[in-house]
Amino acid sequence: MKIRVAFQGERGAFSEQAARQLMGSRIEVIPCESFEKTFGSVVRGRAKVCIVPVENTLAGSIHKNLDLLLKHRFKIVGETNLRIEHHLVALRGTSWREIDRIISHPVALEQCQKFLRRHPHIKSEVAYDTAGSVKMIVEHGWHNTAAIAGPWAAQRFRCGILRKNIEDHHENYTRFWLLQKGSSKRRSIKGFPWSQRAGNKTSIVFSTKNVPGALFKCLSVFALRDIDLTRIESRPVIGRPFEYFFYVDFLGSITEERCQNALRHLGEVTDFLRVLGCYPRG
Amino acid sequence: MKIRVAFQGERGAFSEQAARQLMGSRIEVIPCESFEKTFGSVVRGRAKVCIVPVENTLAGSIHKNLDLLLKHRFKIVGETNLRIEHHLVALRGTSWREIDRIISHPVALEQCQKFLRRHPHIKSEVAYDTAGSVKMIVEHGWHNTAAIAGPWAAQRFRCGILRKNIEDHHENYTRFWLLQKGSSKRRSIKGFPWSQRAGNKTSIVFSTKNVPGALFKCLSVFALRDIDLTRIESRPVIGRPFEYFFYVDFLGSITEERCQNALRHLGEVTDFLRVLGCYPRG
Numbered sequence: 031m032k033i034r035v036a037f038q039g040e041r042g043a044f045s046e047q048a049a050r051q052l053m054g055s056r057i058e059v060i061p062c063e064s065f066e067k068t069f070g071s072v073v074r075g076r077a078k079v080c081i082v083p084v085e086n087t088l089a090g091s092i093h094k095n096l097d098l099l100l101k102h103r104f105k106i107v108g109e110t111n112l113r114i115e116h117h118l119v120a121l122r123g124t125s126w127r128e129i130d131r132i133i134s135h136p137v138a139l140e141q142c143q144k145f146l147r148r149h150p151h152i153k154s155e156v157a158y159d160t161a162g163s164v165k166m167i168v169e170h171g172w173h174n175t176a177a178i179a180g181p182w183a184a185q186r187f188r189c190g191i192l193r194k195n196i197e198d199h200h201e202n203y204t205r206f207w208l209l210q211k212g213s214s215k216r217r218s219i220k221g222f223p224w225s226q227r228a229g230n231k232t233s234i235v236f237s238t239k240n241v242p243g244a245l246f247k248c249l250s251v252f253a254l255r256d257i258d259l260t261r262i263e264s265r266p267v268i269g270r271p272f273e274y275f276f277y278v279d280f281l282g283s284i285t286e287e288r289c290q291n292a293l294r295h296l297g298e299v300t301d302f303l304r305v306l307g308c309y310p311r312g
Numbered sequence: 313m314k315i316r317v318a319f320q321g322e323r324g325a326f327s328e329q330a331a332r333q334l335m336g337s338r339i340e341v342i343p344c345e346s347f348e349k350t351f352g353s354v355v356r357g358r359a360k361v362c363i364v365p366v367e368n369t370l371a372g373s374i375h376k377n378l379d380l381l382l383k384h385r386f387k388i389v390g391e392t393n394l395r396i397e398h399h400l401v402a403l404r405g406t407s408w409r410e411i412d413r414i415i416s417h418p419v420a421l422e423q424c425q426k427f428l429r430r431h432p433h434i435k436s437e438v439a440y441d442t443a444g445s446v447k448m449i450v451e452h453g454w455h456n457t458a459a460i461a462g463p464w465a466a467q468r469f470r471c472g473i474l475r476k477n478i479e480d481h482h483e484n485y486t487r488f489w490l491l492q493k494g495s496s497k498r499r500s501i502k503g504f505p506w507s508q509r510a511g512n513k514t515s516i517v518f519s520t521k522n523v524p525g526a527l528f529k530c531l532s533v534f535a536l537r538d539i540d541l542t543r544i545e546s547r548p549v550i551g552r553p554f555e556y557f558f559y560v561d562f563l564g565s566i567t568e569e570r571c572q573n574a575l576r577h578l579g580e581v582t583d584f585l586r587v588l589g590c591y592p593r594g
Binding site (some may be wrong): 070072086087089090093196200201202203243245246247249250252253256259260261262263264265266268270271272274290297 | 366367368369370372375377402481483484504525527528529531534535538539540541542543544545546548550551552553554556
């Protein structure tokens, strides 16, 4: 039986590819319009899991998904890093000279600024999604328009690639998290390698007490035990101006004693603490 | 002589109000289309300083401006916190019953979700700016359209306020930084109280060495000297995937010995360190 995976965007989106990279081909994908609806489809049981981008190495964190994760109390059960390549995609048979308009998601347009500036006669327009902009071109039969999208979107909609790798910076990766409805114990999904291996990376969120040196104390619980942090990210606490949640990832499993000690210690010096998941490093 | 201050948005924008709150009425404002152009107008000498939002207590950091600040090597010379109130603004004489469309900046629409959901017959549309959406209504004479904008935008364009404080959360503040072209010494601007007082808050940016416990060591230079951090924010380093710049604000002046010691100590444990400014706390 295939596992149903929800993601934001059209078929062929980077998120779909991330799901395939993480879970192989034995999945049934459920494309959703927005991140809210992606989470919603797991809440309502339409999908078993969802996959969402949480960080891009050029644009930074996708905060919306950190906020939704906290709100819905989902657990992180896997992660994967996907290389982001931006190609110029058009209807087959369209030639480069016909193109006078380029459409894509705002972040993709932003990441191809140098290419766009070299071709000032081509106007760029914002669309809701990279793969979705390819779909729009196909549906409308636009021969004057190209989309900035990944290779899978071109393949999915049987389009041609006019220019490859038009991104400003090639060192461009997006990190995705695979999420499941929360529970006190991690439920495993049978038959997938990522759920058979023990987790070796843990993500947590906490808020500090409002006293001097609070964050330093929080980080000391890891440093004292030689636990390596791979990321820290702050988000505002709604209704408490200039107070923050800190999202921290560290290398280690919640089954290890030193990590359990660190988390217990962290509980002493925080106002709020939640383990978001323990999963195999991507 | 009035000081020329650039900001993003139309006249009546929150940024203009922040400039007036910080610098009084003796300013000449230069509205700019984008944050890039706001920085650009200072680079080219059209404006002496610019004021930009850096953090909203609900939406989080405005990363674009952190990135632009780093790129242009501007100095922070002041800050102010502005309470954000969202009103429903329409042409004078328009009644609530005529409204079937609401336009505003995406963040303002997001912050008034509860109000919008209570009125599902009214469609909402994205505009480039809060004050700019008021301007559009006036220019087009739209009687069926209202804008979500601040009180100054209503005043500036001689519009009426149909509903007050339609924001979901009233504890909504935006922090603005006043920026000047960088120099090794802070140049003071005569006649403004904020430039006469000594700075008591300092903002820095650094990147850590890629070793375990690196961030902990960086924060220890402050904790060891009882220097209070008010904020920490991470941004990706372009071209070095999964490495970060950390933006830190602390209470203290670069003229104090303990802060100078902390910064020298920080230099030992970082790859890159820059002081973004020392200024009076907002």
